[in-house]
Amino acid sequence: MTSNKFSVLVTGGAGYIGSHAVLALQDAGWPVVVVDNLVTGFRSAVSEGVPFHEVDVGDGKAVRSILREHGIGAIMHFAGSVVVPESVENPLKYYDNNTARSRVLIEAAIKEGVRHFVFSSTAAVYGEPDTARVSEDSPTRPINPYGMSKLMTEAMLRDVTNAHDLNHCILRYFNVAGADPQGRTGQSTQGATHLIKVAVEAALGKRSHVAIFGGDFETRDGTGVRDYIHVSDLVAAHVLALEALVEKPDASMTLNCGYGRGYSVREVLDAVDRVSGGEVERRQEPRRAGDPGELISENARLLATVLWQPRHQNIDEIVGHALAWERQSALEPAG
């Protein structure tokens, strides 16, 4: 455990995963500063006591002055654009926000002597893998600009780390879901497309039905299988990764974040029905372009490298926390 805790800059800290990371860092005793331009995030997702700067990570001058002002020792970089189909329609937006602006942020970090960098990457860097289970050594062949924009930032970080006094941890998330078990934050994304978010909205009558995209995959029930990771377990991995970077300043790492076990679309919808006590209407639709049948994380490296201990693997618990947040935010609209 690290004793001298410096301030950590969380970019995208007003977003879904970033707001959970802020809480996890605070719970572990790290002082936190947030930078977010609020393009998809919510000011209300960051508690009043946390220094907040409404700044774009692509504004190098502003970011450098924040790094200096707060004596930032590490950056967790969540800020980015996250919608895969949008990246296909507007690739330059993704190469700008996820790649070019990350370059500006990394340069600011180097210039201000930040020593550690944790980066939000994605299983989308693997594209359509040859095997259902993917390890960090599986080939990276993104099939959309979103995945490529993240892979390019990964490459940049590795090169920069070789040339400068900075180490990094690249975390490749599988399917992130759920919400803070204490109800302090959750996913407030507007027009969400992620299965569990869509399904809990339907369970509360905010949508008429859930489309099942594809019923003819080579999976146990023909629907897509994914490795859903509870957002609290994911952000716990970030705190452990930060501590590992501090303890071994010469080491950098790339780690898959998932449980190594998959659920089909139908199994997820069964869980939503069980937990909500209702029956969400399901409509079978054709496959979505670019969806692999099965995508499951090989997570041995995460378990061994940072001694991660998953706590919320139960699909009913993941769905239950997502549903609780959805109910709560129906009462208090996000601002």
Ligand SMILES: NC(=O)c1ccc[n+]([C@@H]2O[C@H](COP(=O)([O-])OP(=O)(O)OC[C@H]3O[C@@H](n4cnc5c(N)ncnc54)[C@H](O)[C@@H]3O)[C@@H](O)[C@H]2O)c1
């Ligand atoms: N949600 C997932 O399943 C998933 C999976 C893999 C990877 N990721 C990655 O995790 C990170 C967080 O995703 P999320 O689901 O919390 O999305 P989100 O949209 O809720 O959060 C992104 C946050 O970044 C902010 N932001 C965007 N561009 C910015 C910029 N240029 N400058 C400053 N702030 C900016 C937004 O306002 C928002 O608060 C992203 O980098 C995403 O690619 C998410």
Ligand SMILES: O=c1ccn([C@@H]2O[C@H](COP(=O)(O)OP(=O)(O)O[C@H]3O[C@H](CO)[C@H](O)[C@H](O)[C@H]3O)[C@@H](O)[C@H]2O)c(=O)[nH]1
């Ligand atoms: O309304 C829906 C939404 C999704 N699905 C299905 O549910 C599964 C999960 O789909 P999501 O849209 O929730 O997530 P993806 O697996 O497509 O992608 C997510 O996880 C990826 C990594 O696994 C990347 O991180 C990506 O950024 C992130 O959006 C897929 O089989 C999809 O076809 C449906 O049937 N109906």
